[in-house]
Amino acid sequence: MGQLALISGPVGCGKTEVLDAFADRAVRAGALLFSATAKRSGAEVPYDVLVQLFGAGTAPGRLRAQMDKFVDADLADPSGTQALRILYAELLAWTADRPVVILVDDVQCADHESLRELLDLVSRLRRASALLVFTQSDDENAATALVRAELLRHHHWRRIDLTLLSVEGVAALVRAQTDPARLPLSAAEIHRLSGGNPLLVRALLDDVRTADPRRPDSAFGQALLACLHRSSPETLAVARGIAVLGRPTGVPLLADLVELGQEQTRTALRRLESAGLVTGGDFRNPAGGAAVLAELRPEERSRLHQRAAELLYLQGASASTVARHLLQTGETRQRWTQRLLREAAEVATASDDLDFASDCLGLALESSPDDHERATALARLAGVVWRRNPVAAVRHVSLLIEPSRRGLLSDRQVTAVARSLVWHGMTGEAKEVIEATGRIGEAGGERRDAELGMIRRWLRSWHPPLAKMVTGAPRQPETLDAADLADERLLGAALLSEVLTRGAEDVVRRAEDILRGCGTEVDESTLEPAESALLALLYSDHAERALTWCDPLLAAASERYAPTWNARLEAVRGEIALYQGDLPNAERYSRAALDRIAPRGWGVAVGAPLATYIQATTMMGDLDAAGAYAKAPVPQEMFKTRFGLRYLYARGLYLSACDRWHAALSDLLTCGELASEWEMDVPSFVPWRGAAARLYLKLGDRDRAQKLAGAQLIRAKQGLTRTAGISLRAVAACGGTRGRLQLLREAVDVLHASGDRFELACALADLHRAHQATGERQRANAVFQQALRLATECRAEPLRRALLHQSSDEHAESIVTKQPNGGLVKLSRAERRVTALAATGHTNREIAQKLYITVSTVEQHLTKAYRKLNVTNRADLAAACMPTMADSA
Template sequence: MELAERMGELTQLRSMLSTCLAGEGGVALVTGAVACGKTSLMHVFARDVKESGALFLHASASRAEQLLPLGVVGQLLHSAPLSASQSQRSTRLIAECVTERPGQGTETLEQQHARVIHEFCTLLLDLTAQGPLVVGIDDVQYADRLSLQFLSSLTRRLAAKPILLVLNEWAVLEPALDSFRAELLSHSHCRRIRLGPLSPAGVAELLADHADTWPSSPPHTACAAISGGNPLLIRALLEDHARVAGRISAKAPAGPVVADAFREAVLVCVHRCGPDVLEGAQGLAVLGDAGTPALLARLLDIEPPQADHVVEVLTMAGLLADGHFRHPAARAAVLDNIAGKDRTRLHRRAAELLYQEGAQATTVAAHLITCNQTDAPWTVPVLREAAEQALLEDQVEQAVKLLKLAQRNCADPRLRAAVTTLLAEVEWRLNPSAAARLLPELITAVRNGLMAADVTAPVGLLLWNGELAHASDALNQLYATVDRSDSQAVTDLHVLRLWAGCSYPELLRRAPEPSGFPHPDDSLSEAATTDMRLRALTAFTTVLRQDNPAEAVTAAEQVLQSCHLGHAVMDPVIPALLALTYADRLDKAAPWCDALLAEARSRHAPAWRAMLAVVRAEIALRQGDPEAAERHARSALGAISDRSWGVGLGAPLGILLQAMTSLGRHAEAEELTRAAPPEVFQTRWGMLYLYARGRYHLAVNRLQAGLSDLTTCGELLAAWDMDLPGFVPWRADAARIQLRLGNVRQARRLAEEQLTRPLTRGSRSHGIALRTLAACSELKQRPHLLRKAAEELQEQGDRLELAETLTDLSEAHYALGESDRARMMARRAWHVATECRTDALRDRLSVCLAEEDTEPLIDTAGVTALSDAERRVATLAAKGHTNREIARKLYITVSTVEQHLTRAYRKLDVRSRVDLPVWLQPSGAATT
């Protein structure tokens, strides 16, 4: 359809043509936004005029010829059927106007110009002798001054003449047009026709002509929303869609495609509206969502009514809705079209205005980032506030940009130190090695006493990067300069000491707390309940220092329920997780760690993802799942570089080394034994690595090397007051080495020492120690000790240690000549070892299982007497699951599990879960 939704306007023009044909003149002033269809309407109407027999003269004004005197009149007469004398007369009259001065007023004309215009009117009126005359002029707003005066003069003369003037104008800022328009509209024979944007129905009408581009029902509603009903923009959307659909072999995209043609059409619209509207569009594009006519006026230094008119024109053109660009691509097209210097100037001015208006820091900062200038004093605090808001929304890269810009031009030393500290912490979240480049500046800031806030962050970063000497110097400097009445600063220092005591004990020896420094008991009681870092580190310290673990577990869970991952090195989440892990509450630690890992992935926090993966690997190791431990450890090492790990590298390396050893992959483990840098061994993570290396040496029979690593590990832990078997049960492995060396007495002493350590009874480390003690005991005593060890290990969920213990128990029974019990224990050990995928254990068990018969040790009558619930619980228990795991799998309480097991023991005539047969589960039953 050539004229979508314009038939009403065409009907009005046809009515005026009929009046003209009847001998009465008139004027039609067709007003509309740029590219709204005025020219198309003129073309269709011109055909009607020619079919009616009337003469049609056409001219088109342009900005380029606006200073050419009588340029529009010349076009009209050039196309008119003039006689030779009339043509010569026309040429002479135009030549007389070459002296037209552009700056001359529009209300008064020189006498010669008035005469020339009168003669031109006479020439045109003479043409009516040949029949009715229709004069069509496009873009009359760009007509030169004398041509406008000619049209005004002609309008005054055509009431009784068969002449129809059809003038198309844009709704643009042309002050010179105001008096001309006012005079036209004052005549009774002048009619104004307004062309508005197409409605959704009109858009659908236009799209119907392009069914080949959108074969399915065209999305006219979406096109109307994007284009504002502007036909030029709609056709551009069609072009973009056709171009993209032609490149895609599959079915064409269902919705509108906004691409190059649309962006070009947007630029055509704003440029054709004139320089004032173009500048206004650029201003609105720079202001974005914050743009208002009042702010636009201030940005461009124009009068408010002019700004209102700019918004009105762009709205009529379909580019704006409610004062803002309808589509991001339209705004981007205008923004990209602004010259570099002008764009910088506009963004800088926009930042100033928005700051004065009290706009949000993120809005102001976006302009500062674009103009890349922060020399005004107010800009640095704004950028810092915007960065903190970006961090809350997990826009970490944006926060880094904002902080780097703030740091670059910050003149205030204290403010720069605060910005640099925050930048280092944020970069640490993304890439700890990138944060290390800021350490020299942070060290200087601490030495100069410039750390008014975040006093401990530089020390934490120094420690993470193994700079123990610099960290101790910085801590001593903080003690000397910090305001002791500042409760937050004192709390931060206490948090730092707790964290260092857990992870970098050497720091406290090098930088002891000065006498008279406020103590937590008398100055931090409130902080102890509100500061999550303090609560988490207190819980972690409690577990490592062998105090009350129940309170620590409760505190750790409260922290995890209250916190999300932050961006600081000393975040409360990790110590809270480790408190649960080292307190043997793996049933609580594992789900929390999994949830936090998912959060770290979704929030693009590589450093946190790496550290959480390490914690998860350690949990898997303690659950007796070396394959999962390997997977998580490798994930941790892949998340960030070895350099980014700093001294924390000892943790993933140690856990991976221990997993490889348990899986019997000794060649891979050997490569890891030389991977840790020396600085690691002054940290908690270094102890994990030393312990793992000692276990590896034991596995490959390098007994002296293993004993050296384990003994060194124990000595350091004792010196740091961290010698807790729940953390590193080094004595059990050292005892096994002593046994292989023939030192039974030393082996027994080490095993008994581990059994008597605080918080050991009823724990995973207690079960490990009982197994070790059994190896040091006489053969007759071993089954009893190993049964107790198996009970505790199964209850704590360490399946690998359980499989080892059951294997030892099977071998003890075999040595005592109890072949039936030996085979039953071997079957159980084989089942658990298969789940753990430990080939070395299965090789040990193959001797006993080679002679296995099919007769059960337990009377089948007892098995058939079990209820379905008792059988399900007993089956899971026989497979090595803890009571908590069974409760979770079967959706029952732990108490119910214990009751079912008690009845199952009685019916099967066994003393404990260690004696349960692995073939309890009926064929095809689902228990997991």
């Protein structure tokens, strides 16, 4: 009796494999096999499947001959129909000798003519020794409905439904193909990504063994495309819509995008889910969506993204969601898109997605026909790019010069452009922009006056020569009233300008009010005033207060993607550490700032981190590191800014440490001349006179040294404790022995209160020498201990070596009588004497000669002392042996 079987299931579930396996068994059993695969591309070719079955080379000759006659005859020719009837009769005759097996894969794709004849053949072979096996996917169409209706009339048929693999089924398939222990994915993860679709499981196994499964050309992606192309056109269209939208959406939006009815869309979604391709309205594996998008023609992909953007906009979707589709179109001319792109850029900037923000603003800039909109987008783009990389922002800032001249930017945008130009050393262009703004604003309003006042104050603290050159401001900055200064940007610029020039009253309160107003968040509006307020505190000798505010700001900045903000605050943090004598942190933070932004990106402001790094490494004795940066090229325009003053002072200290006294003096005197010319001669900012006085002493000119040191002390106003201490020490060094002790004691007192450990160590070292000169050995010894401990803590190696060189044996032995925590050191007298000499820099051989013992004995004593003091080398020995610093000298 004739048998029928229908193998059905989602695409990729193994229907073809089952059919192939059955074909192999049929051939081995001696059956006469006829097979064909229906394809969508052949659906319009009449009798395509029938020709595959009976016109192929594997068919018996008589059957092929009849098939050839049928194909050659005109469709209206009766001879063609006669040939087909003869073929069926021949086929029926074959069933008397051997079973006949007819296999058709993907019967739902068969051409209409072949399908009609196949169903007729089913009836003819009903009582013959024949078996017909069809496979069909779950896609519903006229062909599948016809096949099922005909089969229901047949008594001897069987339906075989294939389904997706379970997790256990996936695990079994994995074990059959590879060693699961060598895979980076578990069976459950493979099932999640593939949905249990056997075709996708195998493809995923290929990828995890050989390639990145996220790539659109991965085996998984290609397998998924194969599944889609074997599905209905509607299913493929819906899959493309899902890929374009990139996220689960409701059926109405998806249906509108692919221009299908909602019911058709729901049916297609069900088929995609039943095949394991999607879940919850989205692809299980991102590689699937990537593969679908990659296959789309560029113009079709752009069209779908444009339509998606319009539909989402009409639905009220977020600006960011709509903008992501607009970016895929490459261009947009509709007016609503300009505002939406700028809005999306603002949201992205606030959430630190600077790449997306830049893309949105770039598209807005390229596609807007309006000059004002283009200028606004360009200004915003320059700000976003500057936040990430100031070098890359130069091009955008240069393009903003002309819009600034034409009045196409807001007052605040013009101010930002001018400051960016100054940052990059484009002083002439900055002057032109500022003066053009002043001319445009002659009729212009208080807000514009306030912005011009702000830029004048800012220039006063940044670029004093340019501040004097700028004309056209309606009012001098000093005449701005309280209402004008309500903006924190104005307050910060004003306070720093006052501190650096004529001095400011009530600095701590005013600076902390500004910092309190900025809050703990760092953004474009708070960075500049916060930085100005921190420096105002620092240059007023309130380093501890500056540190209290700086660390939270730096921590907040580190959580944002803003390399420029981080670098600027790191530079300030390094400068604070320098003012506290914390040389390791001064070096670390300034180096971090220079590493985060290349020196070229710093523009004229590079002098700030460079000066801190050069000064800190010089004090630490690392002249190679200091020299590498002191010799690096810097922009010449920097020497017209306050950063040039700091740089000249730091380079002067480095050159002095290298014994290049005349070159050092030249840098320090140039620093002083510029500071005086710019009315920025504040010793708490750059105490150049004290450093120059010491150089004059070395050169034998005591008179000039005394004049400079005395002048600096006069300028060190009341309350500037650190600066007063530095100046007192300079005066003591330049004067005679008379009165030196008193000056140094005062210097020690005020420096102890200021918290600058390095300067305090230097003052204690000077006081130690003064006590030695007067024969006060006990006091000299007490001061020596304090100075040496501080120098060691600061890692001020030159100062530490100088102290050890000046120390006597009595001093050396006394330093190991107590541990740093005050507990007694459990060393024998012999061990203590050896350790004392080792801590002060003597070699083992020198110690042996000095104590009249063998080198081997010295080594034995040191080994025991290292163990008792819990140190491993001589570098740690001095620090471990120092007692805690006494409260006074």
